[in-house]
Every structure is written in C-alpha cells, then in structure tokens.
Amino acid sequence: MDAFQAIVLGIVQGLTEFLPISSTAHLRLVPAFAGWDDPGTAFTAVVQLGTMAAVLLYFREDLWNIARAWLRSLRDPEARGTLDARLGWYLIIGTIPVSILGVLFKDKIETDARQLVLIGIALIVLGIVLEIAEKVGRKEREIDSLTLRDGVIIGCAQAAALVPGVSRSGSTISAGLFLGLERAAAARYSFLLSVPAVVLSGLFELKDVGNGGGAGAVPTIIATIFAFIVGYASIAWFLKYLTRHPVTVFVVYRVVLGVVVLALVASGTLSG
Structure with missing residues (x-):
C-alpha cells in the first residue's frame, strides 16, 4: 500500500465509521473497486483507533464524567x-x-x-432493518432514560457489526430506535459504546499490522491520522443531521451499494 492509498482509505474510514453504512465494508470494497490489495483486518482494526481518538x-x-462517576460508584453506593x-x-x-464473539x-x-457476497447481503439486510427502526421507533426517549435492559440489547446489537457490512453505528442506532430513543440520542450512545470495543480491538490487532500481506506500519499510521481528522468532522455533522x-x-445508499456489489460479483467483475 502506498501513501495515496493510505490517505484515501483513512478518509474513507473517517467518513464511514460514524455513518450507518459500515466502515469495515468500505475498507474492503474501495480497494476491491480500485483494484488494490485488501488491506487486511489488522489495518481495519488499527485505523479505527484514529476515529476512536476523534x-x-x-x-x-x-x-x-462517566469514568469519574463510575469509579466513585465502586466505593459509594449512593x-x-x-x-x-x-x-x-x-x-x-x-x-x-462483542468482545466474547470477537475472540471466539x-x-x-x-x-x-x-467475502464480498456476504458484505453485499449485510448492507441490504441492515439497511432494511434500519428503515424499519426509523418507521416504528417512537423517538421520544433521551439518554437519561436508558436502563440496564437497554444497555444489554444495544450491546448485543453491536456484536452483529463483527460482520462487515452490518455497521456498528447502524446496528446500535437501529436498536436504540427500536427502544424508542431519539435519533441523536441513539447515535450519541452508539458512539460512546463503540469506544471500549474499538480500542480493545485496535490494540489487540496492532501486533498483526503488516502480516499476511496486509498494509505495513507506515501506511497504517498515515491512514489513522486522516481517519482522526475526517472522523471528528463526521461526528459533528452526523449528530446535527440527525436532529x-x-x-x-x-438506507437507500446501503441497499443500492449492496445490490451493486452482488451484481458485480455475479457478473464476475469482482471476485469475492
């Protein structure tokens, strides 16, 4: 991977990590469309550290405030x-x-x-789920109404994003909408929930950067920096958009992209 490819993929990661369109799928699809090598799962996991920094x-x-209050709660029942x-x-x-299933x-x-076929299917299926959540969700609850049950359900939804094409934000925002959260509240909690999982995944995969023909250390660093810059702007825009x-x-983008991917694979244009 050269510097240009690293910059492009860093921008792609920053743009797609927080939108419900699957950054992992795009980091697989963009190289496939461009005729580049697959950067690998280690690259994908580590570059996500850039967006997590954002x-x-x-x-x-x-x-x-959450960390401080949680630590205080360990010694103060009130x-x-x-x-x-x-x-x-x-x-x-x-x-x-997501931690247990990710390891298993x-x-x-x-x-x-x-596989590109699975990614295409996941893009379409989660797109439909997201649209259903948008239609049936009451969108009347804020984050302060969250319960332990909500936390468990949204956490299980996050685990589905281990499949490229599902989208971490897409699955958790969908779960939040089904539970009656407002769009911006669902997205805000989705972003907060992503921090522990993505940081742990990125640190775990650091040792594998460059292995098995994946992207090397320098391109990974370049991509991570661009993912941070673009990701920060993406968060601010998306939260404002959802209000x-x-x-x-x-949803439309996901379904169209999924159909295109499946059509290109079926025609032999893409191997996947």
Missing part, C-alpha cells in the same frame, strides 16, 4: 444511581457480547466474513 476528543467531557455511573456500567456490559470467531471474521432528518438516505 470520539475521545469530541466526547471528552462526557467520557471523563453514587450508583447517577446517570454517568449507570452509563459507565452500561458501556462495560454492552462491550461484553476471530478466524471466521478475518476470512469468511470478508432534523431521518436515516432514509443512508
């Missing part, structure tokens, strides 16, 4: 009922499903799950 910076006050302390527990509990099915995720608009445009 989350840490954008939500720094929220995350600091503090356990506060919103920030509860969010701390929900984020931890919500990370357990690591080999499958790195091989079979990256006034439905997610339908992303």
Whole structure:
C-alpha cells in the first residue's frame, strides 16, 4: 500500500465509521473497486483507533464524567444511581457480547466474513432493518432514560457489526430506535459504546499490522491520522443531521451499494 492509498482509505474510514453504512465494508470494497490489495483486518482494526481518538476528543467531557462517576460508584453506593455511573456500567456490559464473539470467531471474521457476497447481503439486510427502526421507533426517549435492559440489547446489537457490512453505528442506532430513543440520542450512545470495543480491538490487532500481506506500519499510521481528522468532522455533522432528518438516505445508499456489489460479483467483475 502506498501513501495515496493510505490517505484515501483513512478518509474513507473517517467518513464511514460514524455513518450507518459500515466502515469495515468500505475498507474492503474501495480497494476491491480500485483494484488494490485488501488491506487486511489488522489495518481495519488499527485505523479505527484514529476515529476512536476523534470520539475521545469530541466526547471528552462526557467520557471523563462517566469514568469519574463510575469509579466513585465502586466505593459509594449512593453514587450508583447517577446517570454517568449507570452509563459507565452500561458501556462495560454492552462491550461484553462483542468482545466474547470477537475472540471466539476471530478466524471466521478475518476470512469468511470478508467475502464480498456476504458484505453485499449485510448492507441490504441492515439497511432494511434500519428503515424499519426509523418507521416504528417512537423517538421520544433521551439518554437519561436508558436502563440496564437497554444497555444489554444495544450491546448485543453491536456484536452483529463483527460482520462487515452490518455497521456498528447502524446496528446500535437501529436498536436504540427500536427502544424508542431519539435519533441523536441513539447515535450519541452508539458512539460512546463503540469506544471500549474499538480500542480493545485496535490494540489487540496492532501486533498483526503488516502480516499476511496486509498494509505495513507506515501506511497504517498515515491512514489513522486522516481517519482522526475526517472522523471528528463526521461526528459533528452526523449528530446535527440527525436532529432534523431521518436515516432514509443512508438506507437507500446501503441497499443500492449492496445490490451493486452482488451484481458485480455475479457478473464476475469482482471476485469475492
């Protein structure tokens, strides 16, 4: 991978990590469309650290308050009922499903799950689920109404994003909408929930950067920097967009892209 490819893929990661269109799928599809080599799962996981750095910076006050309240709740029972302390527990509990399944099915995720046919199907199916969630969700709850049950359900939804094409934000926002959360509240919690899982995944995969023909260390660093810059702007835009608009445009994009991928594979234009 050269510097140009690294910059392009970093921008792609920054643009798609927080939109419900699957950054993992795009980091697989863009090289396939361009005739580049697959950068590999290690590259994908590590570059996501750039967008997670954007989350840490954008939500720094929220995350600091949550961490501080959670630590206080360990020694002070009265503090356990506060919103920030509860969010701390929900984020931890919500990370357990994706952590367990990620370890158990690591080999499958790195091989079979990256097939273009599966990605195309996942793009279409989750797009339909997202549209249903948009239509039936009451969109009347804020983050302060979250319960342990909500945390578990959204955490399980996050685990579905281990399949490229599903989308971490897409699956968790869909779950939030089904649970009655407002769009922006669902997205905000989705971004907060992504922090532990993506950081753990990225650090775990650091040792494998450059192995098995994947992207080397220098291109990975370049892509991570661009993912951070673009990702920060993407968060701000998406949260503002959701306060006034439905997610339908992303649903249409997902379905069209999924159909195109399946058609290109079926015609032999893409091998996958």
